[in-house]
Amino acid sequence: MGKLQTLTGGRMASLTSAVARWPGAAAGERRRSGRTSARQWTARVLLPVALFLWLLSLRHVDLAGMRDYGLLQVLPVLFWTAAGLLAVGFCLLLSDRRTAGGWYAGYVLGLIALIHATPTLLYPSLRYSWAWKHVAVTDAVIRHHGSVPHAGKLDIYNQWPGFFDLNAFFLQATGLHSALGYATWTPPVYNAVLLAPLLLLYRTVTRDRRLIWGAAWIYYSCSWVGQDYFAPQAFAFLLFVTLIALVMGQLPTSVLHRTGDSRYIRTGDARSGDIPTGRWPVGRFVLVMVLAAVIISSHPLTPLMLVSALVVLSFPRRNRRVVLPVLAGAVLLTVLWNATVARPYISDNLHDFLDSLLKPDTNVVSGLAALGTAAPGHVVVAWVDRSLSAAVFVLAAVAFLARPWVRRTGLALLVVAPLPVLAANAYGGEMIFRAYLFALPAASLLIAVLLLEQGSRPRLQVLAACPLLLVLLGGLMFGYYGKESANYFTTDEVKAGRFVAATAPPGSTVVSLTSAVPGLYLRYDENPQVEFDQQDLDDRLRLVKDPVKGLEGFLQQASPQQPAYIILSRAQDADIYQTGILPADFMRRMNSALSKDPDYIPVYSTKDAVVYRYQGTKS
Structure with a gap:
């Protein structure tokens, strides 16, 4: 009995020591000291100052002056000052282990507001023609009480109607006249809502707040593709991230924390559900299948991305008990939908799809033929877009090589999951952008691990990372604002x-x-x-x-x-x-x-x- 107590006590002491070495535990000890550092006070002041300057900068903006560089050339210096202060303040938060999660949330939400609410506050009407198109489809669904006859080339929306049916139901339930009233605010609201599943996804890999919130900041600093307007893609992508986060949370390799001596510990209690057991609780599995069904009924591309992500997550043998049931359900639902509701579109376009499978190089670089010369500023914006995208993938690859512990997670698999779909179809010349969009959530956490994982000198580490975070944010501004003269x-x-x-x-x-x-x-x-x-x-x-x-x-x-x-x-x-x-x-x-x-x-x-x-x- 004494020997057993000694052995148990030794194991408990070892576990306690390992947890104590975990950065989050050390940060908790510092917070309990009640002392607020100068960096914390500075960061707390910079947030409201940056937001005030941002709102002040929007008073007088000459939208008629937009040309090659869109909003970039008409936003005043005060706007860029506000953006810079916001980024510097966030870096100050990262440099202090005592920072509470609420301040991280404030800065990330502030970044979302600055980026995505600026066009909404400046423009007199809904931006982007495709958002107007989706409003029109929703109105037509209401007029016809469902499927829209004589829809022409927009008949595809009759075969993936989930997004429009939900909006039609919402409008009829609330008595609103048209989706135009709230579609204007979709980008900032959507991105704020997307933050929740992103955090859920990141918490399946780490409990380190610096990595979690750093990844969220990096995601919003690199998400230049602009698929956040009133659209089925935005809705389906939100559900996609949520579903993948739920799957990742059930994997046996989730919530692994690296200790100071490069060992791994798992926190939580299996009996309370904190540690994955490799089995699906019935309620959670049903939720995952419902999300998959809504995705499949709302958008033609996202189910393919979902199936691809689940396939690559099933490669490690240890993941299969969790992933294969979801994969089987997603494939079955997709096949059933495509064979019934979406059959007219699939039948009409099956030959083109099969033909595109034989031209993967063309799919990657496809685009519209031009009869003129693109504007010089547009060319610059396009190169910045592509450079930012390339930088994201390169940094994620470096993180995979430099941080061995991330190889035990599914992050790298999620980054490469869209590539087979990219090679399979051009999707109107947009597939390369969609592949980047679906890879970005996982890539952002890999970059955060590379730049922000706790080292021996965290302040110097953040000081070195801050210029890169500013560069990424600057690239986002080019991609997101550079084409606004045609979107406004x-x-x-x-x-x-x-x-x-x-x-x-x-x-x-x-x-x-x-x-x-x-x-x-x-x-x-x-x-x-x-x-x-x-x-x-x-x-x-x-x-x-x-x-x-x-x-x-x-x-x-x-x-x-x-x-x-x-x-x-x-x-x-x-x-x-x-x-x-x-x-x-x-x-x-x-x-x-x-x-x-x-x-x-x-x-x-x-x-x-x-x-x-x-x-x-x-x-």
């Missing part, structure tokens, strides 16, 4: 779109040069749309050669009862100039040509938008 809509542009939606008889054709038109799809189930940036290269060449004759092939059905409406606007001009999809001066040339042709009657005209009506050639 003036009041006159919004009125032009609404004018067409309100006056065009059913069956009228609505024509635009690009999709950068607010309200272009407000009655898409009644009025077919033609966007020339989505047309074949030959069609665009004919249009550039002769704007009037180039239109004729798309307006053959126009009549006095069902005329065609051609919308030319400021945002389209900015879009053309940025991307080079058409010659930079083409908007001016087309407007001049139509104004001189008596068959095209201007029915709406302001400095930012003009609408022509075409009723057919007069005999």
